Amino acid sequence: MLEGERQIIKQAKDGEKDAFGLLYDHYQPQIYRFVLLKVGKKEEAEDITHQVFLAAYEKMGGYADEGHPFSSWLYEIARNRVTDHYRAAKADFPLPETESEIFAVSAGLPDMVDEHFDMEKVRGALLTLRPEYQDVIIMRFVEELSLQEAADNLGKSVGAVKLLQYRAIQALRNIIDLS
């Protein structure tokens, strides 16, 4: 959560561009990762991420702070955009081709070929998971959100998130083992 977020949100709601710019800077990378890991292609992830923030900016005046983190609103927009993306493409969640450039921009990634190969396998397996399994894995194990934060973002109870993440990891392991 961004420091002084409530005040920043209020200012953004009042039309202050700089305030929304702060929200953009803070949340854009994680929304981008979320989208990228769900669609698999850099260009599509960029396009969808842009649409998410454009929609958020346009709807900011009507944003109601109902006690949930601001990110949950962005994640919700992002989920809807990803769904629209697949619906428009009439694709049934295919496994996109691996784009090595995704990792080329990743600072700090080990250069070891084996590890890179593992990453590709995990990423490919993640793309084949059900959307809600993808969501919980990205939030809990990529973004390392707390159970409560993930529950808020997913609109579920903490208990439901625990169960969901367990099943999601099991499903991911099964896919990787099979491949």
Place this chain on the structure above:
Amino acid sequence: MNLLENLKQFKNIHPDPGFSADSRRRVLGGRIRMQDIFRANVPMAFATLALGLLFVFAGTRFFTGGQVAGIDPRSLRAEAQAIDIQIQLTDLKYSSSPNGNETTPANISGAKSSLNVESLGGDEIDSALEALSD
């Protein structure tokens, strides 16, 4: 393979800085939000409304003070009455022949009585009756 460690590594993925800068600029400056339009243009909207009302008021004054007021009410009334009469006459015309071209026995007998039947031949009577019915 340590799955959870691999998943953590995905957090090192960052959007291209060029894309981020361009997207940010386009989001914040590309489109104007409805609320911004409303907020920015409230004074303009009031000014336009006031100007519009001024034009309407001035236009009304112009017409009532000039052309319309110059018309004689008597001639207007006479014209209106003439229209009413025309309507009444038209109604009367329709009322006089409500059944269109129908010829009733009463009409025929009435027509016969108004004609000098003695001096007319059978064909002439028929043609006269046809003309009447028309």
